[in-house]
Amino acid sequence: MTTYKKGKQPDGGKYLAFDHIRFWVGNALQAASFYCTRLGFEPFAYRGLETGSRETVAHAVKQNKAVFVFESALVPGNDQMGEHQKRHGxxxxxxxxxxDDCEKVFQASVQRGAQVVHPVWTESDEFGSVTFAQVKTYGDTIHTFVERKNYSGVFLPGFKKSEQTDNLLEKLPKVGLNFIDHVVGNQPEQKMETVAEWYENILQFHRFWSVDDRQLSTEYSSLRSIVVTNFEETVKMPINEPAPGKRKSQIQEYVDFYGGAGVQHIAINTNDIIHAVQSCRDRGMKFLSVPGTYYSQLKDKLKESNITITEDIDMLQKLKILVDYDENGYLLQIFTKPVQDRPTLFIEIIQRHNHQGFGVGNFKALFEAIEADQAARGNLV
Known part of the structure; x- marks a missing residue:
């Protein structure tokens, strides 16, 4: 594992945080409902026929600072969204x-070679204005720059506050997810380094952390990963690629079923992972499971460490929450099973205790859990 120091403050504006994650899905209403019932999000904002949007519908859901937007085509003939759905699901x-300044961020990225999806534009309503621009990143994924300092509306112009009512949500336990911690992008083999360099050269991100297949492997599969981040280290983007192994890795499985590079998982931070996971399990969310031997080995290792885990280890074992640590602190993490039929996107829940890593100590146990699911799907070949 390698960690890096950040360089000089880049010119051309600042990246402040993840604004939102936008999904293209077959049925936005039903997708939004899944994330509300299973993961504790709540209906937040809406754009559709009733707001004057005739081509697409979008349901935004929110949990504290984490915002997901699910968008679908409303009418036949939307080839762009249709082709994306056909290829990627x-x-x-x-x-x-x-x-902080959309024009500066956009112009700086273009001067460094960014492929433009949409140049700077502004949308307004009675609550003010928001400025946007879009550039292409890996695969068919894009980044939208959002400058919202002059806006006081519920979410974005064109959206109204969601009027959906769901009596079921009021009866379900609160989850307590706080904000997007990191977003992981999977790449085909030998593409990771090129993508990491794109973030460095085009967005002026810097390398934060990396591991290779000597550290992230099992008997059957392995991966390499580089984490890039903005100067303030508030936006972290791990970039993964498969490494050669005896059988198909989880990264290659993703690339095969997604049809190329794309977002593999979204990690959401919480300050009480035991409560969050128990609530999600009570809501019917399915998580990957690790063997009990993981926890007996963990207890033995912790006896020789100066780190004290404040949470109850037996409860972590009951909920199948993983623990990683170093000399400074520890993190707790757990991964859902894929959240759609294709074995592609999943969600991570993470709690940090003075530990800014990504669970390298857990990758072997995680890989083995994923490989068990791959075998059940007939994809560990």
Missing amino acids: DGVKDVSFTV
């Missing part, structure tokens, strides 16, 4: 960043 189209 449901998936992330847009990882949006809040920026």
Whole structure:
């Protein structure tokens, strides 16, 4: 594992945080409902026929600072969304960043060679205006720069506050997810380095953390990963690729079923993972499972460490929550099973205790859990 120091403050505006994640899906209403009932999001904002949007419908859901937007075509003949759906199935189209100055961020990226999806434009309503621009990143995924400092509306112009009522949501336990911690992009083999360099050269991100297949492997499969981040280290983007192994890795399985590079998982931060996971399980969310031997080995290792885990290890074992640590602190994490029929996108829940890593100590156990699911799908070949 390698960690890196950040370089000088880049010119051309700041990336402040993840703004929202936009999914292109076959049925936005039903997709939004799944994330509300299973993961504790709540209806937030809506754009569709009733708001004057005649081509697409979008349901935004929110949990504290984490915002997901699910968008679908309303009418036949939307070839762009139709081709995306045919190739990728449901998936992330847009990882949006809040920026301090959209014009500066966009122009700086274009000067460095960004492929433009949409140049700077502004949308307005009675609550003010928001400025946007879009550039292409890996696969069919894009980044939207969102400057919203002059806007006081519920979400974005064109959206109204969601009027959906669901009595079921009021009866379900609160989850307590707080914000998007990181967004992971899977690449075909030998493409990771090129994508990482794109973030460095085009967006002026810097390398934060990396591991290779000597550290992330099992008997059957392995991967390589580079994490890039903005100067303030508030936007973290791990970039993965498969490494050669005896059988198909989880990264290659993703690439095969998604039809190329794309967002593999979204990690959401919480300050109480035990409560969050128990609530999600009570809501019917399915998680990957690791063997009990993981926890007996963990207890033995912790006896020789100066790190004290404040959470109850037996409860972590009951809920199948993973633990990784170093000399400074520890993190707790768990991964859902894929959240759609294709074995592509899944969600991670993570809690950090003075630990800014990505669970390298858990990758072997995680890989083995994923490989068990791959075998059940007939894809561990």
